Amino acid sequence: MLQSDITGKRRVIPRWRRFSSTPTSELVSARSAAPYLDTDEIPLLRALERWNSERTVGRAIEVVNQALISETPAKGLAAAHYILAEGATPTDAVRITADRLVHGQKNVEIGNFAIDVMNDGERFGFVQKEIGRLKSRLRLYPNNALEWLEVARLQCTIGQPKSARKAIRNALIYAPENRLVLRATARFMMHDDDPEQALWALRKSEAVRYDPWIQAAEIAVSSVMGKRSKILKVGKNLLQRTSLSAHQTSELASALATEELLSGDTRGANRHFKMSLVSPTDNSVAQAVWAENMGIQHLKPNPNSVANAFEGRMQKSIQDEEFEEAFLQSVYWLSDESYSVMPARMGSYIADSHLKNYNKAIEVADVGLIANPHDLSLKNNKTVSLAHLGLLDEAVITFEPIAKLVKSTQSGIDPTYLATAGLLEFRRGNSQQGRDLYEGAVIESRKLGHIAKAFRAKIHWLLEEMHVKEISADAINKVMKRMDDDVKYLKEIEGDDAKSFWSSTKLEIEKNIQHIIASRKTENEDAIIGRALTSAANDEV
Amino acid sequence: MPPATPIATPTSGPKCACDDLVGATVEGTQKPGSWHVVEKIVRSKGASGGNFSVGYRVRHDDGTEAFMKATDLALLAQNSNMPLVDRIQHATYQYQFERDVLLLCRGNNLDKIVLAMDHGEFTTVFNGAQDVVFYLIFEMADGDATVQSDVSTRLDYVWSFNAMWNLAIAVQQLHTTEVSHNDIKPSNVLRYNVDLQKLGDLGRAVAQTRSGPFDSIAYPGDRTYRPPEHLYRRSTSASALTSFDSRKATDLYLLGSVSYFFLTGQMITPVVLSHLRNDHLPQNWNGEFDDVLPYWRDAFARALMSLESEAPKDSVGKSTVESGELITAVTQLCEPDPAKRGHPLNRRGQSDKFGVDRYIALFDKLRRRMGLRN
Numbered sequence: 001m002l003q004s005d006i007t008g009k010r011r012v013i014p015r016w017r018r019f020s021s022t023p024t025s026e027l028v029s030a031r032s033a034a035p036y037l038d039t040d041e042i043p044l045l046r047a048l049e050r051w052n053s054e055r056t057v058g059r060a061i062e063v064v065n066q067a068l069i070s071e072t073p074a075k076g077l078a079a080a081h082y083i084l085a086e087g088a089t090p091t092d093a094v095r096i097t098a099d100r101l102v103h104g105q106k107n108v109e110i111g112n113f114a115i116d117v118m119n120d121g122e123r124f125g126f127v128q129k130e131i132g133r134l135k136s137r138l139r140l141y142p143n144n145a146l147e148w149l150e151v152a153r154l155q156c157t158i159g160q161p162k163s164a165r166k167a168i169r170n171a172l173i174y175a176p177e178n179r180l181v182l183r184a185t186a187r188f189m190m191h192d193d194d195p196e197q198a199l200w201a202l203r204k205s206e207a208v209r210y211d212p213w214i215q216a217a218e219i220a221v222s223s224v225m226g227k228r229s230k231i232l233k234v235g236k237n238l239l240q241r242t243s244l245s246a247h248q249t250s251e252l253a254s255a256l257a258t259e260e261l262l263s264g265d266t267r268g269a270n271r272h273f274k275m276s277l278v279s280p281t282d283n284s285v286a287q288a289v290w291a292e293n294m295g296i297q298h299l300k301p302n303p304n305s306v307a308n309a310f311e312g313r314m315q316k317s318i319q320d321e322e323f324e325e326a327f328l329q330s331v332y333w334l335s336d337e338s339y340s341v342m343p344a345r346m347g348s349y350i351a352d353s354h355l356k357n358y359n360k361a362i363e364v365a366d367v368g369l370i371a372n373p374h375d376l377s378l379k380n381n382k383t384v385s386l387a388h389l390g391l392l393d394e395a396v397i398t399f400e401p402i403a404k405l406v407k408s409t410q411s412g413i414d415p416t417y418l419a420t421a422g423l424l425e426f427r428r429g430n431s432q433q434g435r436d437l438y439e440g441a442v443i444e445s446r447k448l449g450h451i452a453k454a455f456r457a458k459i460h461w462l463l464e465e466m467h468v469k470e471i472s473a474d475a476i477n478k479v480m481k482r483m484d485d486d487v488k489y490l491k492e493i494e495g496d497d498a499k500s501f502w503s504s505t506k507l508e509i510e511k512n513i514q515h516i517i518a519s520r521k522t523e524n525e526d527a528i529i530g531r532a533l534t535s536a537a538n539d540e541v
Numbered sequence: 542m543p544p545a546t547p548i549a550t551p552t553s554g555p556k557c558a559c560d561d562l563v564g565a566t567v568e569g570t571q572k573p574g575s576w577h578v579v580e581k582i583v584r585s586k587g588a589s590g591g592n593f594s595v596g597y598r599v600r601h602d603d604g605t606e607a608f609m610k611a612t613d614l615a616l617l618a619q620n621s622n623m624p625l626v627d628r629i630q631h632a633t634y635q636y637q638f639e640r641d642v643l644l645l646c647r648g649n650n651l652d653k654i655v656l657a658m659d660h661g662e663f664t665t666v667f668n669g670a671q672d673v674v675f676y677l678i679f680e681m682a683d684g685d686a687t688v689q690s691d692v693s694t695r696l697d698y699v700w701s702f703n704a705m706w707n708l709a710i711a712v713q714q715l716h717t718t719e720v721s722h723n724d725i726k727p728s729n730v731l732r733y734n735v736d737l738q739k740l741g742d743l744g745r746a747v748a749q750t751r752s753g754p755f756d757s758i759a760y761p762g763d764r765t766y767r768p769p770e771h772l773y774r775r776s777t778s779a780s781a782l783t784s785f786d787s788r789k790a791t792d793l794y795l796l797g798s799v800s801y802f803f804l805t806g807q808m809i810t811p812v813v814l815s816h817l818r819n820d821h822l823p824q825n826w827n828g829e830f831d832d833v834l835p836y837w838r839d840a841f842a843r844a845l846m847s848l849e850s851e852a853p854k855d856s857v858g859k860s861t862v863e864s865g866e867l868i869t870a871v872t873q874l875c876e877p878d879p880a881k882r883g884h885p886l887n888r889r890g891q892s893d894k895f896g897v898d899r900y901i902a903l904f905d906k907l908r909r910r911m912g913l914r915n
Contacts, residue, residue, distance in 0.1 A: 019839065024820050027836065029828025036774040036823055038764055058687035058727075065765035065811040069772075069823060089692040091806030093847040100815035137842060140849075140865070141872045143881075146839040175835040 001419035001441065001460045002349045002384050003377040009262070010290040011220040012255040013190050014183035014213070015283050016153060017336050019146050023307060025247055026281070027180060030211040037071070044070050051079055057090045064098050076101050124370060127158045145175035149184050156339030159373045161192045177207050179214060186217045191339060195225045203230065212238055216251035223259055232259070239275065247279035254284035261291060273299050286312035293319070310336055314346060321500050323354035334367060341375050344368020348381040352388065353501060361385040376402050380420050387427050399424060415444040419457045426464040434464060439533075452490050452498045458483060459505050461533055466509060473513050479533055480506065557615040558667035559595050559674045567676060569659030574602035576659065576678060578609065599678060607658055611676040612636065615667065631754065635744070636675040638753040642720060642743045643677065649718050653711035655679050655731055655741030679741065682731035686738070686799070689727065690806040698853055701803035702908035704730060704738040709904050711740035712796050713897040719749035721788035724762030725795035727802050749785050759783050760791060766808045768794035769837050769877045772823040773830035789895035790879040796897070797874025800867070804851040809844055809875050816840035837877045845872065853911070863907050870903055
């Protein structure tokens with residue numbers, strides 16, 4: 001059975017993406033002061049005068065330089081075009097400046113960057129080469145905190161968190177109060193399972209007192225750790241009094257709303273979530289989609305109108321049962337945050353469970369495993385897809401660390417892993433052991449109160465029974481009827497997804513059921529399929 | 542005041558008295574004999590930031606050719622809303638200060654500074670009004686360093702490294718005399734022959750030992766080349782920015798920036814600005830200098846790539862040791878945080894934090910190596 005993150009408690013943990021694709025709106029100051037202006041136009045006019053009297057590259061670049069920092073950059077365009085014209089022979093650095101004046105700032109990268117790289121089998125080598133290039137630049141100029149961040153991010157994408165930690169430390173040394181650095185540090189520490197350090201870095205900064213983006217991160221990290229945030233009041237006051245734009249405070253409002261939702265204050269949550277959606281970030285819009293799934297109504301988040309909102313779009317597409325789109329968005333999300341296990345988990349889950357595209361599921365799981373080589377959920381998902389493809393030997397090897405865990409743990413094991421162990425036993429021809437394991441998965445899920453998970457385990461179990469053809473169509477119909485009754489007990493997020501999975505699986509079973517009748521007749525079917533498979537969703541087994 | 546002969550009152554063309562001196566003869570106060578104004582010279586200097594002047598080629602009775610920088614009250618009054626009395630006072634004060642600083646430099650034998658050979662002033666009538674023309678006469682240069690912006694005119698590595706060395710000495714000479722230049726830029730680096738470059742135009746200088754017109758202005762030089770601490774709002778007090786240490790830090794940045802220019806053809810500030818996002822540009826940034834520093838540093842690192850690509854390479858296209866040493870020097874000199882600017886070893890003990898000695902030694906070593914290679 002595949003693992004997803006559909007039921008997880010989501011917090012507004014900061015995004016951490018490459019600098020070139022970080023929206024500029026996240027990189028403006030929270031101090032909101034007037035810019036330092038030099039409105040004197042005379043130097044530009046003088047430069048123009050000189051250039052008009054002597055048309056040379058040297059004269060033209062003086063005009064361009066003046067225009068670049070003036071209030072009327074358009075006055076430098078003719079000189080910039082002169083520099084860029086065919087036949088002119090400016091140096092590259094001169095050309096860079098003229099180009100900036102003519103074409104403006106390079107666009108912030110949005111969208112499907114790195115998809116090709118992700119599909120490239122040489123991804124690991126490519127990333128290592130890039131790290132080497134950045135490090136050699138840092139040897140020349142080590143004070144560049146943003147470049148240290150990029151090194152750390154790349155190291156995370158190839159599963160080198162120890163090295164990444166050193167790079168993060170360097171970034172903090174050179175820019176201890178920078179928002180991007182602090183938020184990336186928090187995200188990294190969460191990724192490396194060290195929330196204490198994340199909280200320490202955020203709380204020791206000066207910025208946590210006045211910067212809503214840092215405050216949002218502090219509230220989110222505190223929440224994950226089960227601690228009370230130290231700046232809840234400060235954050236609430238800032239929301240009431242600030243002159244900052246709604247976009248600047250969106251994640252703070254979202255983080256506060258999440259705390260209110262988790263503590264049962266749905267009115268407060270509703271108010272703050274709505275505030276967060278006035279001008280949302282991709283993170284706050286994903287949080288609102290999650291909140292909607294958690295029962296907060298009338299939010300109507302629209303991830304399609306927010307740049308880089310891949311996670312939110314993926315969740316929305318799952319809600320709408322548009323699984324091709326959901327998968328695509330999961331891949332974009334994975335490209336955006338390649339170190340993160342969640343997009344890989346979701347992508348492999350959607351590809352296998354809903355699209356039956358097992359090769360794509362394996363590909364996505366493999367990308368996730370580069371960054372997170374010991375992640376059991378990804379190994380589990382890959383095992384399932386390998387088994388579905390009939391690559392049993394590889395599936396068994398992939399599943400090995402989980403199998404050891406299953407064998408050594410008496411209780412409290414993730415039911416998903418029991419189900420996958422069951423799948424492997426079925427596929428190896430050990431049907432009875434497979435049934436025992438699936439039954440264990442159903443029972444454990446119910447013990448934990450995960451009715452939807454128990455239901456999903458039953459779907460997978462039934463599919464395996466179909467596969468081995470050891471029970472009759474009557475028995476299958478009996479189970480299907482039982483499961484149709486069960487569907488009504490499924491609630492909320494994972495319930496909806498399981499319902500959708502059931503309706504597509506049911507169609508598949510109905511198509512193949514005639515084939516079952518023709519091929520096999522077995523006695524004592526109730527004993528074979530066990531009580532668990534035929535029990536109601538909330539029965540004690 | 543020595544008389545000038547003859548100056549015809551123009552009917553059209555000239556905008557002010559000092560704009561029409563061709564054919565005139567002026568007397569110097571330092572060198573016996575007369576200077577004859579031969580032709581007007583269009584140069585990029587002298588017209589930035591409102592310090593207006595007109596350049597001429599002049600010839601002395603003894604045949605010495607020189608450059609004359611002339612200005613007058615009418616020209617200085619252009620684009621100014623100051624009352625006439627204030628304008629006259631300001632103009633004479635500025636002229637006096639530059640003249641005195643030049644004399645100070647001459648007295649200290651600053652051989653890498655373009656020194657005034659002569660100076661003077663005379664009264665004249667222009668458009669029916671009496672005016673005063675002031676002039677300073679300098680050694681005649683072959684040209685300036687702006688030729689480096691164009692691939693078709695730029696000079697080679699040997700020249701570039703030599704220029705860096707000469708310029709570093711010039712900065713040291715000024716700082717030792719307790720003068721900061723504040724306006725080091727390509728058009729103020731004058732070429733005399735293949736291996737001699739001098740730093741000119743002390744019109745924006747500030748001296749520790751005497752008061753001058755720019756004492757209270759943190760950065761009086763060309764705004765497009767400013768170091769970042771003068772481009773963004775700062776919580777630091779104004780006096781901190783006008784301290785002599787702060788001014789030396791500015792000169793160091795400009796020394797690094799011009800060194801960058803010798804190879805790339807562009808000063809470093811405009812290249813860094815080109816790599817910044819719009820919201821981080823000085824005219825748009827809503828925070829303080831400290832907040833923008835990490836973004837400036839990132840753009841600065843990108844600007845260094847231009848230097849790396851222009852710096853000397855070995856036979857297989859790899860950067861040479863000299864290139865690495867030069868880039869390191871430029872990163873230290875143009876370090877955006879003025880408190881960390883300069884050679885790291887100078888931040889220890891009693892050293893002059895903004896000392897130039899180590900760069901003089903480095904550039905000397907690099908120019909010799911480059912010379913040997915060629």
